[in-house]
Amino acid sequence: MSPILHALEHESPKLSQMERKLAERILSSPSEIVHMGITELAEQCGISPATVTRFCKAFHFKGFPDFKVKLASEIAHSDATPQDGSYQDIVAGNPLSVIVEAMQANHLASIRDTTSLLDIDRLQAAVDLLCRARRVDLYGMATSSIVAQDFYQKLIRIGVNCTAFADSHMQITSASTLSAGDVAFAVSYSGETPETIDALTCAGASGASTIALTSYGSSRLATLADIPLFSSSLEQGMRRGDMASRIAQLHIIDILFTGMVSTRFGDFIPKLEQSYLNVQHYRHKRGGQS
Amino acid sequence: MSPILHALEHESPKLSQMERKLAERILSSPSEIVHMGITELAEQCGISPATVTRFCKAFHFKGFPDFKVKLASEIAHSDATPQDGSYQDIVAGNPLSVIVEAMQANHLASIRDTTSLLDIDRLQAAVDLLCRARRVDLYGMATSSIVAQDFYQKLIRIGVNCTAFADSHMQITSASTLSAGDVAFAVSYSGETPETIDALTCAGASGASTIALTSYGSSRLATLADIPLFSSSLEQGMRRGDMASRIAQLHIIDILFTGMVSTRFGDFIPKLEQSYLNVQHYRHKRGGQS
DNA sequence: TCATTTAAGGAAAATAATTTTCATATTTAG
DNA sequence: CTAAATATGAAAATTATTTTCCTTAAATGA
Numbered sequence: 001m002s003p004i005l006h007a008l009e010h011e012s013p014k015l016s017q018m019e020r021k022l023a024e025r026i027l028s029s030p031s032e033i034v035h036m037g038i039t040e041l042a043e044q045c046g047i048s049p050a051t052v053t054r055f056c057k058a059f060h061f062k063g064f065p066d067f068k069v070k071l072a073s074e075i076a077h078s079d080a081t082p083q084d085g086s087y088q089d090i091v092a093g094n095p096l097s098v099i100v101e102a103m104q105a106n107h108l109a110s111i112r113d114t115t116s117l118l119d120i121d122r123l124q125a126a127v128d129l130l131c132r133a134r135r136v137d138l139y140g141m142a143t144s145s146i147v148a149q150d151f152y153q154k155l156i157r158i159g160v161n162c163t164a165f166a167d168s169h170m171q172i173t174s175a176s177t178l179s180a181g182d183v184a185f186a187v188s189y190s191g192e193t194p195e196t197i198d199a200l201t202c203a204g205a206s207g208a209s210t211i212a213l214t215s216y217g218s219s220r221l222a223t224l225a226d227i228p229l230f231s232s233s234l235e236q237g238m239r240r241g242d243m244a245s246r247i248a249q250l251h252i253i254d255i256l257f258t259g260m261v262s263t264r265f266g267d268f269i270p271k272l273e274q275s276y277l278n279v280q281h282y283r284h285k286r287g288g289q290s
Numbered sequence: 291m292s293p294i295l296h297a298l299e300h301e302s303p304k305l306s307q308m309e310r311k312l313a314e315r316i317l318s319s320p321s322e323i324v325h326m327g328i329t330e331l332a333e334q335c336g337i338s339p340a341t342v343t344r345f346c347k348a349f350h351f352k353g354f355p356d357f358k359v360k361l362a363s364e365i366a367h368s369d370a371t372p373q374d375g376s377y378q379d380i381v382a383g384n385p386l387s388v389i390v391e392a393m394q395a396n397h398l399a400s401i402r403d404t405t406s407l408l409d410i411d412r413l414q415a416a417v418d419l420l421c422r423a424r425r426v427d428l429y430g431m432a433t434s435s436i437v438a439q440d441f442y443q444k445l446i447r448i449g450v451n452c453t454a455f456a457d458s459h460m461q462i463t464s465a466s467t468l469s470a471g472d473v474a475f476a477v478s479y480s481g482e483t484p485e486t487i488d489a490l491t492c493a494g495a496s497g498a499s500t501i502a503l504t505s506y507g508s509s510r511l512a513t514l515a516d517i518p519l520f521s522s523s524l525e526q527g528m529r530r531g532d533m534a535s536r537i538a539q540l541h542i543i544d545i546l547f548t549g550m551v552s553t554r555f556g557d558f559i560p561k562l563e564q565s566y567l568n569v570q571h572y573r574h575k576r577g578g579q580s
Numbered sequence: 581t582c583a584t585t586t587a588a589g590g591a592a593a594a595t596a597a598t599t600t601t602c603a604t605a606t607t608t609a610g
Numbered sequence: 611c612t613a614a615a616t617a618t619g620a621a622a623a624t625t626a627t628t629t630t631c632c633t634t635a636a637a638t639g640a
Contacts, residue, residue, distance in 0.1 A: 019588095032410070035356070035359065035410060037626065038627060039627085048590045048591075049590095049627070049628085050590065050591085050627095050628075050630095051589060052627095053628055054588095054589085054628095057628095063627070063628075064628090065355065065626090068355075068359055069324045069325065069358055069359060069362045072359045072362040072363040072366070073324070073362040074366065076363035076406060092552060092556070093552060093553075094548075096545070099548050099552060100408060100410065102548075103544050103545050104405045107401050107537075107541055107544070108398055108402070111394060111401070115390060115394045120386055120390065123386055123390070142443065142569070149436055149439065150433075150436045153436065243544045243547075243548075246540065247537055251393065251397055251537070254393050254533045255386075255389055255390055255393050258384075258389050259386050259389055262382060262383060262384045262389060269382075279432070307617090308617075308619095327596085327597065328597070328598060329596095329597075329598085337619085338620075339619095340599075340600080340601095340619065340620085341619080342598095343599055343600085344599095344618090354597090354598065354599090355598080
């Protein structure tokens with residue numbers, strides 16, 4: 001905890017009643033305080049602005065604005081809410097400031113956890129497969145289709161021959177036409193999505209190499225795939241576990257993509273640049289029929 | 291470097307003479323600025339306080355004090371983590387382990403920076419608008435359409451009447467049919483995507499409230515919108531700046547969505563649960579024709 | 581117990597800081 | 611070269627903060 005907050009907590013017993021109310025309010029959500037005026041804060045504590053100023057002076061700040069700036073730079077040092085730095089659930093009527101902190105904690109933890117349980121060798125194997133693939137199929141339903149679509153958008157920019165159907169029939173249809181040298185890449189938060197499992201099974205049967213991206217844990221999809229990749233899973237009871245998971249999965253997508261580009265830099269970077277420039281170029285012709 | 295300072299440097303050429311003096315003074319020693327009053331700073335730059343306020347507003351801060359607080363938390367942050375806190379670029383032939391670390395650093399920094407420059411009041415205003423909206427339109431091209439799609443998937447699960455066209459003609463068509471009480475939500479990494487700007491302009495002209503989600507800095511889209519929301523921007527020379535930006539934008543989407551659910555918990559949670567259960571239920575009937 | 585002292589705290593005045601308005605200068609486009 | 615648009619500062623208006631002054635409440639001592 002930051003020195004200022006620590007001091008507030010430590011000195012709290014020595015403070016008077018009104019001052020303690022104030023200290024508690026500040027400790028309850030420091031990041032809110034820095035965006036408040038002195039009057040607003042005083043009102044929320046049921047005290048007068050005068051008391052707030054005196055309080056700041058007592059802690060040797062030049063005044064309330066000085067306190068805010070110092071507090072702002074201190075709380076930036078630590079990640080949101082260190083004591084409950086792990087995953088937070090959604091509850092009713094939470095103020096937005098609490099939601100922001102919880103979400104930051106969730107997403108940071110999600111990325112850190114995912115990174116720490118990555119298997120570099122498997123990741124490398126996936127990159128190698130993808131780089132050499134004649135054709136790449138991407139499967140995913142609902143939330144996971146977003147991840148698949150994201151990968152799709154990246155891959156076409158470097159000229160990889162790939163598809164990303166959200167329609168389960170099309171997925172199966174496409175999977176049926178794969179063969180050795182092709183890669184099927186399936187995304188599923190649960191790893192148990194039947195449509196995705198079917199598509200990957202079908203792709204494997206057709207001779208394609210299979211990669212699965214799921215949450216950590218044993219799942220049918222992970223077992224099925226040649227190369228299983230994992231994002232961090234959330235604690236039980238999380239109402240919306242797929243939010244952080246999606247971020248973590250995109251994190252892995254970025255690593256895979258960057259790995260591919262880095263491996264075949266000479267091939268891929270010019271295509272990447274060219275696709276960007278062409279979008280710019282053709283966009284400026286806009287104005288007439290299109 | 292922090293997104294704010296980076297934006298100042300980056301936009302410096304576009305600024306007027308007086309504004310540039312100010313930007314240079316801020317860049318020369320940011321940590322001094324946060325302990326100055328507006329008059330003192332203006333004097334040191336040989337300009338008027340009015341120009342300083344206008345400058346802050348142009349960068350979408352609520353005013354000079356707001357700028358100071360945001361700057362304070364950002365520079366504290368970069369002091370704290372000079373190495374792994376900053377963004378890394380892609381280069382050729384990097385081993386995967388290096389890529390993994392760089393990507394983690396990028397994504398963590400991106401989420402932290404984005405959170406620190408969030409404006410809770412604006413965010414709250416956006417949540418309120420979205421909660422009360424009769425209809426919501428989501429606009430975004432390419433990478434940004436992924437973000438729009440993601441929000442779309444979330445919103446339909448809680449029964450919000452919304453659409454997310456990737457087709458620019460459809461976006462305009464839909465925008466034309468909006469009216470007061472509706473909300474148009476546009477996503478663009480650059481904030482300068484013509485198709486997205488057109489769609490949001492059209493929506494605004496139709497009487498809808500407009501929200502824009504772009505990278506930090508002044509952009510046409512941000513200026514256009516009733517409520518501009520910002521994700522952190524990356525430093526110059528980043529080959530693929532939109533990767534981290536996408537994560538940051540999804541982070542904001544998650545906050546908005548969670549804010550909405552939290553605000554109308556009783557309405558939305560049952561729908562969320564039901565949509566989940568129904569997907570499970572109807573999936574198990576699978577096996578015959580579908 | 582009761583007066584007296586002392587400190588806490590609020591109301592409101594005073595001050596300081598910031599923002600807005602308005603008038604002027606400067607640049608840009610035609 | 612003129613007109614419109616933009617940029618800027620001076621000063622007014624507003625807002626925020628701090629100080630002053632006064633009341634209240636608790637503590638101390640006769």
